[in-house]
Structures are given as structure tokens and as C-alpha cells.
Amino acid sequence: xxxxxxxxxxxxxxxxxxxxxxxxxxxxxxxxxxxxxxxxxxxxxxxxxxxxxxxxxxxxxxxxxxxxxxxxxxxxxxxxxxxxxxxxxxxxxxxxxxxxxxx
Amino acid sequence: xxxxxxxxxxxxxxxxxxxxxxxxxxxxxxxxxxxxxxxxxxxxxxxxxxxxxxxxxxxxxxxxxxxxxxxxxxxxxxxxxxxxxxxxxxxxxxxxxxxxxxxxxxxxxxxxxxxxxxxxxxxxxxxxxxxxxxxxxxxxxxxxxxxxxxxxxxxxxxxxxxxxxxxxxxxxxxxxxxxxxxxxxxxxxxxxxxxxxxxxxxxxxxxx
Numbered sequence: 094x095x096x097x098x099x100x101x102x103x104x105x106x107x108x109x110x111x112x113x114x115x116x117x118x119x120x121x122x123x124x125x126x127x128x129x130x131x132x133x134x135x136x137x138x139x140x141x142x143x144x145x146x147x148x149x150x151x152x153x154x155x156x157x158x159x160x161x162x163x164x165x166x167x168x169x170x171x172x173x174x175x176x177x178x179x180x181x182x183x184x185x186x187x188x189x190x191x192x193x194x195x196x
Numbered sequence: 197x198x199x200x201x202x203x204x205x206x207x208x209x210x211x212x213x214x215x216x217x218x219x220x221x222x223x224x225x226x227x228x229x230x231x232x233x234x235x236x237x238x239x240x241x242x243x244x245x246x247x248x249x250x251x252x253x254x255x256x257x258x259x260x261x262x263x264x265x266x267x268x269x270x271x272x273x274x275x276x277x278x279x280x281x282x283x284x285x286x287x288x289x290x291x292x293x294x295x296x297x298x299x300x301x302x303x304x305x306x307x308x309x310x311x312x313x314x315x316x317x318x319x320x321x322x323x324x325x326x327x328x329x330x331x332x333x334x335x336x337x338x339x340x341x342x343x344x345x346x347x348x349x350x351x352x353x354x355x356x357x358x359x360x361x362x363x364x365x366x367x368x369x370x371x372x373x374x375x376x377x378x379x380x381x382x383x384x385x386x387x388x389x390x391x392x393x394x395x396x397x398x399x400x401x402x403x404x
Binding site: 114118119121122123124125126127128129130131132133134184187 | 201203209210273275276277281282283284
């Protein structure tokens with residue numbers, strides 16, 4: 094799933110959605126983060142964040158590692174190489190588009 | 197060139213959020229108050245009671261566990277954890293090199309003074325300002341490394357404290373700045389605990 098089907102200028106619509114863009118941005122600047130960190134940074138609800146993470150994981154952008162701390166689950170999230178590449182491409186395209194607007 | 201997503205700001209926000217629980221402030225506040233309680237000679241001749249230094253160093257060791265233990269058992273379960281990215285790790289390494297250089301210069305200056313190669317009167321304003329700057333610099337480097345504005349406030353307060361100790365010939369500034377930073381830390385910690393209650397059914401975090 095590329096997320097670019099039918100979108101103007103080949104912009105990745107999967108990443109372009111505001112909540113997912115926020116998630117991708119946070120994960121792009123760290124090596125990894127856990128679910129709770131991402132939730133506290135983005136301000137998304139548990140269910141909302143889970144659903145967006147599932148979409149990104151299905152696209153192969155996200156690596157999800159589940160482990161236990163004591164008896165409680167701890168989910169570690171990081172971008173895959175594909176995810177980083179897609180995010181970099183998205184940023185480049187957006188910058189080009191905005192530069193064209195300014196010119 | 198346009199910048200639709202400011203990753204630098206996002207990275208700064210993500211990394212500095214590690215300090216939003218106030219534990220770092222509490223640690224520095226306790227170190228200063230402890231220095232006042234353990235090192236100051238209240239009998240009057242001198243403001244430093246050197247014999248207590250080993251006890252103070254032991255105290256520092258205990259206090260330095262506060263951020264780690266506090267995160268491990270209290271705050272990481274409320275705010276989550278992250279591992280810094282490549283850029284931040286590079287910045288931490290660079291700051292480490294600068295800190296090491298500053299410490300080496302400080303040690304060299306102390307050595308020169310001890311050997312009598314340089315003579316600076318301890319009642320001199322320039323000496324007081326120099327000593328304050330020497331303490332301010334490493335703390336400012338740490339604040340820069342952590343992208344923590346409060347860190348610069350700590351650095352200024354502690355630098356001023358050292359200057360005032362020398363100028364006024366009293367250990368009281370340690371208590372003043374210690375109480376200010378400790379109060380700030382406790383306020384931030386309490387606010388953090390109120391704003392971030394521990395959810396029952398969400399995943400927990402483990403501080404690395």
C-alpha cells in the first residue's frame with residue numbers, strides 16, 4: 094500500500110492525514126518511543142492512536158514491538174526504513190509544492 | 197525553502213519532555229540545600245567545612261538516583277519513554293566533549309592556584325565572578341544539551357550563588373537558590389502528577 098493512489102501531486106494521503114502526520118513526525122525524530130509517550134505527545138486518545146498506528150503498520154511504515162513490564166503490556170514503536178523513506182519523500186514533495194506556491 | 201514540518205522543533209519538544217516531571221529540578225535543589233546543610237560551617241570562621249566533603253559526596257550519590265528511580269517507578273508510567281534519535285545522540289556526544297574540556301580547564305586552574313603559580317585573592321570581585329562563571333558554564337552546556345530553558349535558570353542561579361558566597365563570605369546563598377529550585381521542581385512535579393494520572397488499562401513504560 095503506497096498511500097498515493099488518486100492523490101494530487103502524488104502526495105502520500107496515508108501520511109498527509111493530520112494525526113498520522115503528527116505520529117510520523119514524532120517517530121521520525123526519535124529512534125523509538127512507546128505508546129504512552131506518543132499518546133502524551135500527540136494528545137490523541139488511546140483508541141484513536143491505536144487505529145492510526147494500525148494503518149501505518151499495515152502500510153509497512155511502522156515496527157511494533159510488544160513486550161511486558163511486570164504484568165502490563167508495553168508497546169515500542171519505531172519507523173521502518175520504508176516508513177522513513179516515505180516520510181522523507183512526503184516532506185520533499187510538500188516543500189516543493191509550497192516553494193512553487195511562493196514563487 | 198519552505199518548511200512545512202519543523203522537525204527540529206518537534207525533536208526538541210520530544211526530548212525536553214523528559215524533564216517535564218520536575219525530577220531534574222528537585223535533584224539540583226536538593227544538592228544545593230544539602231551542600232548548605234552539610235558543608236557550611238555555622239560557627240563562623242569559614243563558610244566551607246571541608247571535613248564533611250566525603251559525607252556530601254555520598255549524599256550527592258544518593259540524590260543522583262532520584263531522577264532515575266522517580267522515572268522508573270513514578271513518572272515514566274505516566275508519560276512514556278523514548279530513545280533519542282541520531283541527531284540528539286550526536287548533540288549529547290558533542291556536549292560531553294565540551295563538558296570534559298571545561299572540567300579539564302577548571303582542574304588546571306585549581307592546580308595552578310594550589311601550586312601558587314597564579315595568585316588570586318579570594319576577597320576579590322573578579323575572583324568571585326570568575327568562580328561563578330566556572331560553575332555556570334558546565335550547567336549552561338547541560339541546559340543546551342537538554343534543550344531545557346529551566347536549565348539555564350539553574351545555571352544562572354548556581355553561578356550567582358557561588359559568586360555571592362565568595363562576596364558575602366556566607367554559605368546562605370546555597371540555601372536561597374536551593375530552596376528556589378527545589379520549590380520550582382516540587383511545583384512542576386505536583387502539576388505533572390495532577391495532569392498525568394496513571395491509567396489502569398493502558399500500556400506502561402519502562403525507563404531505559
